[in-house]
Amino acid sequence: MIIDSLAQLREVVGPENVLTGTDVSARATHFWDATPLTAAAIIRPATTAETSAVLRACHDAGQSVVTQGGSTGLVDGHRSKPDEIVLSLERMTAIEAVDVTGRTLTVEAGAILQNVQQTAVDAGLQFGLDLGARGSCTIGGNISTNAGGLSVLRYGMTREQVLGLEVVLADGTILSSMNRMMKNNAGYDLKHLFIGSEGTLGVITRAVLRLRPATPAVNTALLAFDSFQQVSDTLSHLGRSLNSTLDAFEVIWQPFYQLNTDPDIAGTSTSPLPRDYAFYAIVEARSTEQEEASALFERVLEQALTNEHITDAVIAQSERERQNIWHIREHIDIALQHDPVFVYDISLPIANMNGYVSDILARLQSRWPQVILYVYGHLADGNLHVLVAPPAEGTLSSAEQQAWHSTSNDIVYQPLQAMGGSVSAEHGIGLTKKPYLCLSRTPEEISLMQTLKRSLDPHSILNPGKIIP
Amino acid sequence: MIIDSLAQLREVVGPENVLTGTDVSARATHFWDATPLTAAAIIRPATTAETSAVLRACHDAGQSVVTQGGSTGLVDGHRSKPDEIVLSLERMTAIEAVDVTGRTLTVEAGAILQNVQQTAVDAGLQFGLDLGARGSCTIGGNISTNAGGLSVLRYGMTREQVLGLEVVLADGTILSSMNRMMKNNAGYDLKHLFIGSEGTLGVITRAVLRLRPATPAVNTALLAFDSFQQVSDTLSHLGRSLNSTLDAFEVIWQPFYQLNTDPDIAGTSTSPLPRDYAFYAIVEARSTEQEEASALFERVLEQALTNEHITDAVIAQSERERQNIWHIREHIDIALQHDPVFVYDISLPIANMNGYVSDILARLQSRWPQVILYVYGHLADGNLHVLVAPPAEGTLSSAEQQAWHSTSNDIVYQPLQAMGGSVSAEHGIGLTKKPYLCLSRTPEEISLMQTLKRSLDPHSILNPGKIIP
Numbered sequence: 001m002i003i004d005s006l007a008q009l010r011e012v013v014g015p016e017n018v019l020t021g022t023d024v025s026a027r028a029t030h031f032w033d034a035t036p037l038t039a040a041a042i043i044r045p046a047t048t049a050e051t052s053a054v055l056r057a058c059h060d061a062g063q064s065v066v067t068q069g070g071s072t073g074l075v076d077g078h079r080s081k082p083d084e085i086v087l088s089l090e091r092m093t094a095i096e097a098v099d100v101t102g103r104t105l106t107v108e109a110g111a112i113l114q115n116v117q118q119t120a121v122d123a124g125l126q127f128g129l130d131l132g133a134r135g136s137c138t139i140g141g142n143i144s145t146n147a148g149g150l151s152v153l154r155y156g157m158t159r160e161q162v163l164g165l166e167v168v169l170a171d172g173t174i175l176s177s178m179n180r181m182m183k184n185n186a187g188y189d190l191k192h193l194f195i196g197s198e199g200t201l202g203v204i205t206r207a208v209l210r211l212r213p214a215t216p217a218v219n220t221a222l223l224a225f226d227s228f229q230q231v232s233d234t235l236s237h238l239g240r241s242l243n244s245t246l247d248a249f250e251v252i253w254q255p256f257y258q259l260n261t262d263p264d265i266a267g268t269s270t271s272p273l274p275r276d277y278a279f280y281a282i283v284e285a286r287s288t289e290q291e292e293a294s295a296l297f298e299r300v301l302e303q304a305l306t307n308e309h310i311t312d313a314v315i316a317q318s319e320r321e322r323q324n325i326w327h328i329r330e331h332i333d334i335a336l337q338h339d340p341v342f343v344y345d346i347s348l349p350i351a352n353m354n355g356y357v358s359d360i361l362a363r364l365q366s367r368w369p370q371v372i373l374y375v376y377g378h379l380a381d382g383n384l385h386v387l388v389a390p391p392a393e394g395t396l397s398s399a400e401q402q403a404w405h406s407t408s409n410d411i412v413y414q415p416l417q418a419m420g421g422s423v424s425a426e427h428g429i430g431l432t433k434k435p436y437l438c439l440s441r442t443p444e445e446i447s448l449m450q451t452l453k454r455s456l457d458p459h460s461i462l463n464p465g466k467i468i469p
Numbered sequence: 470m471i472i473d474s475l476a477q478l479r480e481v482v483g484p485e486n487v488l489t490g491t492d493v494s495a496r497a498t499h500f501w502d503a504t505p506l507t508a509a510a511i512i513r514p515a516t517t518a519e520t521s522a523v524l525r526a527c528h529d530a531g532q533s534v535v536t537q538g539g540s541t542g543l544v545d546g547h548r549s550k551p552d553e554i555v556l557s558l559e560r561m562t563a564i565e566a567v568d569v570t571g572r573t574l575t576v577e578a579g580a581i582l583q584n585v586q587q588t589a590v591d592a593g594l595q596f597g598l599d600l601g602a603r604g605s606c607t608i609g610g611n612i613s614t615n616a617g618g619l620s621v622l623r624y625g626m627t628r629e630q631v632l633g634l635e636v637v638l639a640d641g642t643i644l645s646s647m648n649r650m651m652k653n654n655a656g657y658d659l660k661h662l663f664i665g666s667e668g669t670l671g672v673i674t675r676a677v678l679r680l681r682p683a684t685p686a687v688n689t690a691l692l693a694f695d696s697f698q699q700v701s702d703t704l705s706h707l708g709r710s711l712n713s714t715l716d717a718f719e720v721i722w723q724p725f726y727q728l729n730t731d732p733d734i735a736g737t738s739t740s741p742l743p744r745d746y747a748f749y750a751i752v753e754a755r756s757t758e759q760e761e762a763s764a765l766f767e768r769v770l771e772q773a774l775t776n777e778h779i780t781d782a783v784i785a786q787s788e789r790e791r792q793n794i795w796h797i798r799e800h801i802d803i804a805l806q807h808d809p810v811f812v813y814d815i816s817l818p819i820a821n822m823n824g825y826v827s828d829i830l831a832r833l834q835s836r837w838p839q840v841i842l843y844v845y846g847h848l849a850d851g852n853l854h855v856l857v858a859p860p861a862e863g864t865l866s867s868a869e870q871q872a873w874h875s876t877s878n879d880i881v882y883q884p885l886q887a888m889g890g891s892v893s894a895e896h897g898i899g900l901t902k903k904p905y906l907c908l909s910r911t912p913e914e915i916s917l918m919q920t921l922k923r924s925l926d927p928h929s930i931l932n933p934g935k936i937i938p
Contacts, residue, residue, distance in 0.1 A: 101701055102818050102851070103708075124709075146654055154713075157652065160629065175913045181816040182850040183626065183894040185615055185665060186902075186909040187936050188918045192661030196654060213709045232570055239572075240593075240682045243756045244623075244713030287712045289768075292761045299758075347650040349571050381651040382571070425652040433655075440655035444644045448925075449657045455924040456917075467656050 009043055009085075012053040017044040017091070024086075029079070031072040031136055039066070039080040046091045048166055048174055048205040055203065055461075056172030058085065062459050067199040069141025070112070072133035074345070077145065077198045077430030077466055087203060089140055096206075098123045103211040104163060104180050109140025109204045116209065125211040128155030132330070140204045146196030148426025153380045154247045154286075155212060157426070158195065164208035165191045170201075170457035180208050193452070198428050199463040201456045215247070215286035219297040220322045223304075224277035224312040228354035231279050234309040235350070235380055238283060241300040245293065246380075248284040250329050253357065253375040256387075259335060260328045268334070269327045272314045281379070282329055335374050338389035340401055342408045347382040348421030356415060357384075363411045364388060383425040386412060413439055429467045437469060475510055478554075481522040486513040486560070493555075498548070500541040500605055508535070508549040515560045517635055517643055517674040524672065524930075525641030527554065531928050536668040538610025539581070541602035543814070544899030546614065546667045546935055556672060558609055565675075567592045572680040573632060573649050578609025578673045585678065594680040597624030601799070609673045615665030617895025622849045623716045623755075624681060626895070627664065633677035634660045639670075639926035649677050662921070667897050668932040670925045684716070684755035688766040689791045692773075693746035693781040697823035700748050703778040704819070704849055707752060710769040714762065715849075717753040719798050722826065722844040725856075728804060729797045737803070738796045741783045750848070751798055804843050807858035809870055811877045816851040817890030825884060826853075832880045833857060852894040855881060882908055898936045906938060 010018045018041055025036035045051040058065050066080040067087045080086050089110035097106040100123050107116060114134045120127040129142060131149030141147075143165070147158045155161065164179035177190055194202045225231050235249055252260075257280045261271035273280070283301075287293045297315070304310045316322035335341065348356055357375055364371045368390035377384035388408045396404065413423050417439040424433050424440070437446065449468050453460070479487045487510055494505035514520040527534050535549040536556045549555050558579035566575040569592050576585060583603045589596040598611060600618030610616075612634070616627045624630065633648035646659055663671045694700050704718055721729075726749050730740035742749070752770075756762045766784070773779045785791035804810065817825055826844055833840045837859035846853035857877045865873065882892050886908040893902050893909070906915065918937050922929070 099818070099820070101705065101820050146658070148652055148654070152652060156629070157654075159658070160625070169917075173913055173916075175917060176911055177914055178889070179891075180818060180889055181891050181894070183617055183621060183816050183847075183852045184891040184909070185617070185626075185893045185895050185897050186891050187898055187906055187914070188666050188670075188921060189615070189628070189661060189664075190914060190917055192658060195658075197657050201657075213712060215712065236570065241757050243682060243684065243758075288710050289712075289765060292765045296758060296761045347652050349568070349649060351568070351570050378652075383652045420647070420649050422648075422650050422653040422655050424655045425650070426654050428654050429656055437656055440653070442645055444642055445646055445656070445659060447642075448638075448644060448659055451924055452657060452921075455920055 006041055008057050009041070009054055012057070013043055013045050013050050017046070019044070028071075031070065031133070037080065037086070038082045039086040040083055042086045042088055044088050044091050048168060051087070051168045051203055051205050052172045052174050054087065055168050055170060058461050059171045059459055062461065064461050064464050066463050067144070067203050069110070069138035069144070070133060070136040072137045073141065073145060073430060074343070074427045075424070075430030075432045077428055077463070079431055089138065089205065092205065095119050099180070100124065102180060105209040105211055106178070106206070107139055107209065108206050109138060109143070111139045113137050113139055113142060120211050121214070123211070124214055126214050127209065128161045128212050129158055139207060139209070143195055143204055143207060144197065144199050145428045148378075148381070148383065150248065152378060153249060154244070159192070161210050162191060162195060162207055163210050165194055165204055166206035167194050167202040167204050170459065170462050175202065178206065178208050193456070196428070198430060198466055200453060200466055200468070201462065203462070213288065215288060217287050217290035217293045218284065218322070219294055220282065220284045220316040220325060221297075221301060222272055222314050222325045223281045223283060223310045224273050225279040225281070226277060226311050228279060230309055230311065231281060231379065232350055234281065234304055237304055237307075237309055238300065239380065241303070242285050242296065245285040245287040246283070247286045248282060249378070249380040250282040251377060251379040252280045252282070252329060254278050255372065256335065256374040256376050257328060259374065260331050265334060267331070269324050269331070272321070272325065273312050277311060280328075282325055329376060335387050335389070338372065340390065340392060340396060340404060342388045342405055344386040344388070344412050345425050345427040346384055346386065346412065346416060346421060346423060347425035348384070348416055348419055350379065350382055352419045352421070353384065356419070359415060360411050364390070364408070367407060367411070381425070388412065409436065416440065431466060434467065434469055437467070477526050478510070478512055478523055481526070482512055482514050482519050486515070488513070497540070500539065500602070506549065506555070507551045508555040509552055511555045511557055513557050513560050517637060520556070520637045520672055520674050521641045521643050523556065524637050524639060527930050528640045528928055531930065533930050533933050535932050536613070536672050538579070538607035538613070539602060539605040541606045542610065542614060542899060543812070543896045544893070544901045546897055546899030546932070548900055558607065558674065561674060564588050568649070569593065571649060574678040574680055575647070575675070576608055576678065577675050578607060578612070580608045582606050582608055582611060589680050590683070592680070593683055595683050596678065597630045597681050598627055608676060608678070612664055612673055612676060613666065613668050614897045617847075617850070617852065619717065621847060622718060623713070628661070630679050631660060631664060631676055632679050634663055634673055635675035636663050636671040636673050639928065639931050644671065647675065647677050662925070665897070667899060667935055669922060669935055669937070670931065672931070682757065684757060686756050686759040686762045687753065687791070688763055689751065689753045689785040689794060690770060691741055691783050691794045692750045692752060692779045693742050694748040694750070695746060695780050697748060699778050699780065700750060700848065701819055703750065703773055706773055706776070706778055707769060708849065710772070711754050711765065714754040714756045715752070716755045717751060718847070718849040719751040720846060720848040721749045721751070721798060723747055724841065725804065725843040725845045726797060728843065729800050734803060736800070738793050738800070741790070741794065742781050746780060751794055798845060804856050804858070807841065809859065809861060809865060809873060811857045811874055813855040813857070813881050814894050814896040815853055815855065815881065815885060815890060815892060816894035817853070817885055817888055819848065819851055821888045821890070822853065825888070828884060829880050833859070833877070836876060836880070850894070857881065878905065885909065900935060903936065903938055906936070
C-alpha cells in the first residue's frame with residue numbers, strides 16, 4: 001500500500017468509515033464467493049465532496065482504488081488486491097427526488113436497485129431496468145457496468161435509463177452533469193464515458209434516471225417450436241404485430257427446458273406443454289389497457305399458430321401460471337449444480353444462432369463426448385446465455401479446472417469474432433473476459449480505450465488492470 | 470493554408486476530387502445561405518481508406534479540416550474559413566446492407582437521410598429518425614450532430630439509432646467499430662465519443678443503424694386547452710394510456726397557431742377548431758394493428774375530454790385532414806418572413822415551461838413593447854422552439870441586427886441555467902451557441918471536453934474552434 005498511513009483518509013470520512021483488518025475480512029469477496037475480502041482498507045464516504053477528497057489523496061499518492069457496489073457482477077470487475085483500497089458508497093443510498101411530470105428520479109449511487117424500482121412504482125411509474133440481483137446490486141454498479149437484464153428489449157440497457165451523472169474523476173475533480181432533459185445537445189455527452197467503463201474512468205456518485213409509464217396490463221405465453229426458423233419468424237411477427245408492447249422474448253433450447261421441467265427433480269416447474277419440442281419461448285407483452293392488450297395478444301398468437309410459425313402455445317391464465325412459466329427460464333440453480341460448469345453471456349446475429357449452437361456443441365463433444373450444453377437467452381437482443389457442463393469423475397484439481405475452463409472459453413468465444421458477435425453482451429469485461437476482449441474489439445479500439453484511460457486517469461489509480469489488456 | 474500544395478491530396482483522391490477556385494465558390498455556404506462557400510479546397514474521398522490518407526496528410530501538416538454533410542445545420546457547425554479544407558463524403562453514399570431479421574442497416578456516411586428511410590421502408594421496417602431536412606441532410610451529419618426531429622418521443626435521438634460506427638481519427642487511424650449487436654458490453658462504448666461531437670473528434674465514414682418495426686396504423690388528433698396545466702395533465706394521461714404507441718405530442722402556443730391558421734394569409738391551414746384557445750397540441754399514435762389502435766385512441770381521448778384535461782378535440786378522418794393539422798405545426802415559413810427574427814431551440818423541465826414563456830415575453834416586451842413571440846415544440850421531450858420577432862422600421866444595419874440578436878439571446882438563454890435547461894436541445898453548439906455553452910455546462914464539463922479534444926486531436930485539425938470555448 002502506497003499510502004503508508006490511512007490517517008489522511010480518516011480525517012476525510014471519519015475514523016469509523018475507514019475499515020481495516022477483520023472489518024475487511026469479515027466481508028465476502030463476492031455475492032457468489034464467501035472467501036474473505038482482501039483489501040488494504042474499505043473507505044465509506046458520505047458525500048460526493050468526501051469521495052472527491054478521498055480520490056484526490058489517492059491520486060497524489062498513486063494509490064489504487066476499486067469501487068464496489070453490491071458485488072454481484074459476474075466478471076470480477078470489482079475484485080480488489082491486498083494493497084488496494086475499496087471505495088464503498090454504501091452510505092450514499094438516498095433517493096433524493098422524484099419528478100412525476102418530467103419522469104425523472106435523482107439518486108445517490110449507492111441506492112439498491114429494488115429501492116429505485118419501488119420508488120418509481122410508488123410514483124405511478126416504473127424504472128426500465130430489472131435483473132435478478134435487484135435486491136443487492138446498486139444503481140451505481142448498474143450504471144458503471146451498463147447492466148442489461150430483463151427489460152432490454154423494451155427499454156434498452158442501463159445506458160438508456162440515465163439522463164445525468166455526477167462523477168468524481170481520478171484527481172478528485174467533481175464532474176456534475178446532472179442533466180434532467182430528454183434532449184440536451186450542448187456539447188459532448190460526457191456521461192457515456194462513465195457508463196459501462198466499470199469504474200476505470202471515474203466514480204459515479206449520483207445520477208438522474210429516466211422513468212417510464214407503468215404497464216400494469218401483462219400478457220404472458222409459452223410457445224413451442226420444431227425449428228429455429230419458426231422461432232426467428234415468430235420473433236419478427238410479434239415484434240411487428242405487438243409493436244412496442246413486447247417486453248420479453250426469451251428462448252429456451254430443449255435441454256435446459258427439459259432440466260427445469262423434470263418431474264423427478266424437486267423445485268422444477270410443471271411443464272404446461274409437451275416436453276419434447278426443440279425450442280420454447282416465453283413471450284410477455286405489457287401495456288396499460290388490459291382490454292385492448294389481451295385482445296391483440298390473443299389475436300396475434302392465433303395468427304402465428306395458423307401460419308405455423310408456432311407449433312404449440314399456452315397463454316397464462318393467472319399470475320400463478322405466469323410465475324410457473326417464468327420459473328422455467330429463471331431457475332438456473334439446478335444447472336449450476338454441475339461441477340464444473342462454465343457460464344457464458346454472449347451476443348451474435350440471430351441468423352447465425354442455430355448454426356453457432358450446433359457448431360460449438362460438436363466441438364465441445366469432440367473434447368468431452370458426454371458434455372451437456374444448456375442454452376437460453378434474450379433472443380430479440382441477440383443475447384444468449386450458454387452453460388457448458390463437461391462430465392468430471394470426482395472433483396477436478398484447480399489446474400485441471402482452469403485448463404478445462406480455458407478450452408471451453410476458446411470453443412465458445414472464438415467463433416464469435418468472424419460473425420461480429422460479442423464476448424460480453426451484458427456482463428462486462430472486468431478481469432475474467434479481458435483475455436478475450438480482442439475477439440470483439442480491434443487493436444485500434446483497444447488503443448483508443450488506452451488513450452482515454454491515460455487521459456482521464458494518468459496515475460492509473462481507478463480499478464487498474466480491469467477491462468483493457 | 471498550411472499545405473502549400475494540394476498535390477499530395479490529388480494523388481490520394483484523384484485530381485477531379487480536389488475542387489478549388491470557382492468549383493468551391495459555386496457552392497453555397499449553407500442550405501439557408503446562398504453566400505459562396507469559402508474554403509481552400511473541397512476534398513471528396515471515395516472510401517474510408519482515402520479519408521484516412523487525407524486526414525493523415527492534414528494531421529502531419531497541421532491543416533484544418535471541416536467535414537460537411539448536407540450543410541443544413543442551424544448553428545454554423547459546418548462553416549469553413551478560407552484557409553480550411555472541406556471534407557465532403559458526397560461520393561460515399563452507398564447503402565451497403567439490410568439485415569431484416571437483425572433489423573440493421575449498414576451505410577456510408579454520405580447517404581441522404583431520405584434514402585436511408587426509404588430503404589428501411591422497402592424492407593418492411595422503418596428508421597427511427599425523421600426531420601424536415603430529410604431530403605438534403607446526410608446520415609453522417611445526423612450522427613455527428615446527434616440530430617433530434619420528429620420521432621424522438623418514440624425512438625430517442627440519433628444516438629439511439631446507431632449500433633456501430635467506422636470513424637477516421639485525426640491522425641488517420643481507422644477505428645472500425647461496426648457493431649451490429651443490440652447488446653455489446655465488451656469494453657468502452659467508443660461510438661458515443663463521435664455521436665454529437667460535430668466533427669471535432671473524428672470523421673464518421675460508415676455506420677450500422679438500428680431499424681424498427683413498421684407502424685402503418687396512424688391516429689392523429691388536434692387538441693385544444695385553456696390552460697398549460699391541462700396540457701401537462703394530458704401529456705401524462707396519454708403517455709400512460711397510449712403507452713409506447715405515442716409518436717408525437719407537439720404543442721403550439723396561441724400566437725403561432727393563429728398565424729398559421731390565419732384565413733387572410735395564403736398557404737395557411739384551415740383551423741379545424743376555434744382559433745382562440747390558449748394552447749393546442751397535435752397528438753399522433755402509430756402502431757401496426759389499426760383495429761385495436763383506433764379503438765384505444767378514441768377511448769383515451771374521450772376519457773381526457775370527460776376528465777376536462779382537454780377542452781376541445783378533433784380526430785383526423787383522412788390523410789388530407791391529417792396533413793392539414795400537421796401543416797399548422799410544420800409551416801414555419803410565414804413566421805420566418807419577419808425581419809429580424811431570431812430562432813431558438815431549447816429544453817427545460819415541463820413544470821417550468823409556462824412560467825418561463827411568460828417571463829421571457831415580459832422581458833422581451835420591456836425591451837421591444839411590440840415584440841412577437843412564437844412558441845411551439847416537442848413538449849414531451851421538454852424541447853421548445855422559440856421565435857422572437859422584434860418590430861423594426863425598415864432594415865436593421867448589421868451592427869443593430871447583431872446587438873438585437875445578442876439582447877434576445879440573453880433574455881432567452883439566461884433563465885435556463887437556474888432551471889437546468891439546455892441552450893441546445895437538438896441543434897448542437899457549433900459556432901453560434903458557443904458563447905452560451907457555459908449556461909448549460911459547468912467549467913469542469915467544458916474542461917473535460919477540452920481534455921478529450923486534446924487527446925483525440927492533438928494538432929486540433931478537426932473542425933477547430935467549434936463547440937468548445
